[in-house]
Amino acid sequence: ELKxxxxxxxxxxxxxxxxxxxxxxxxxxDRLYWYRQDPGKSLESLFVLLSNGAVKQEGRxxxxxxxxxxxxxxxxxxxxxxxSATYFCAVGADGLTFGKGTHLIIQP
Amino acid sequence: xxVISQKPSRDICQRGTSLTIQCQVDSQVxxxxxxxxxxGQSLTLIATANQGSEATYExxxxxxxxxxxxxxxxxxxxxVSNMSPEDSSIYLCSVVRRPMNTEAFFGQGTRLxxx
Numbered sequence: 001e002l003k004x005x006x007x008x009x010x011x012x013x014x015x016x017x018x019x020x021x022x023x024x025x026x027x028x029x030d031r032l033y034w035y036r037q038d039p040g041k042s043l044e045s046l047f048v049l050l051s052n053g054a055v056k057q058e059g060r061x062x063x064x065x066x067x068x069x070x071x072x073x074x075x076x077x078x079x080x081x082x083x084s085a086t087y088f089c090a091v092g093a094d095g096l097t098f099g100k101g102t103h104l105i106i107q108p
Numbered sequence: 109x110x111v112i113s114q115k116p117s118r119d120i121c122q123r124g125t126s127l128t129i130q131c132q133v134d135s136q137v138x139x140x141x142x143x144x145x146x147x148g149q150s151l152t153l154i155a156t157a158n159q160g161s162e163a164t165y166e167x168x169x170x171x172x173x174x175x176x177x178x179x180x181x182x183x184x185x186x187x188v189s190n191m192s193p194e195d196s197s198i199y200l201c202s203v204v205r206r207p208m209n210t211e212a213f214f215g216q217g218t219r220l221x222x223x
């Protein structure tokens with residue numbers, strides 16, 4: 001059974017700081033996804049990582065994948081308040097297994 | 109990207125009743141997926157809906173409680189049957205478009221409250 005562990009589950013940080021969210025998964029998988037969810041909203045796709053060593057960046061967010069370690073990271077650079085949301089990683093070829101999510105609060 | 113329309117967007121239902129959620133995709137897809145997100149929780153896969161065959165349910169979900177239809181390659185329904193307050197959740201449909209696009213797209217969700 002595929003298990004996906006995210007940490008931390010809650011993160012409060014100040015604007016301008018850097019931080020990393022970690023996503024570990026238990027078995028080999030085709031791909032890894034990162035999503036953002038705002039309160040009361042659906043999921044917004046951030047990144048899809050397909051291969052070992054893959055790195056993708058969009059604005060202040062950068063995601064990477066190490067398939068050998070079964071680890072993905074989502075790095076936030078110089079955080080701004082607008083990045084406050086819940087971030088999920090998910091793993092799978094078709095039907096996805098999600099981590100529990102990281103509830104991120106960025107304070108001015 | 110894929111455009112996925114879900115209806116209704118929200119509903120308040122009496123316990124013991126059933127609600128059918130519709131999911132329409134703007135192009136043909138082989139598999140459609142249904143997820144549940146309980147309040148404050150993550151997403152859990154309920155089932156995979158394939159056109160022309162019965163849905164495949166994940167552990168903990170059964171067809172009698174969550175019957176699914178998949179009449180064609182752009183449409184699916186999920187019914188939440190004999191509802192109880194524990195069924196209050198957001199239900200989302202999703203598609204994965206292959207082979208050109210490996211992203212998994214989600215509908216806007218149906219927020220269900222059972223009273």
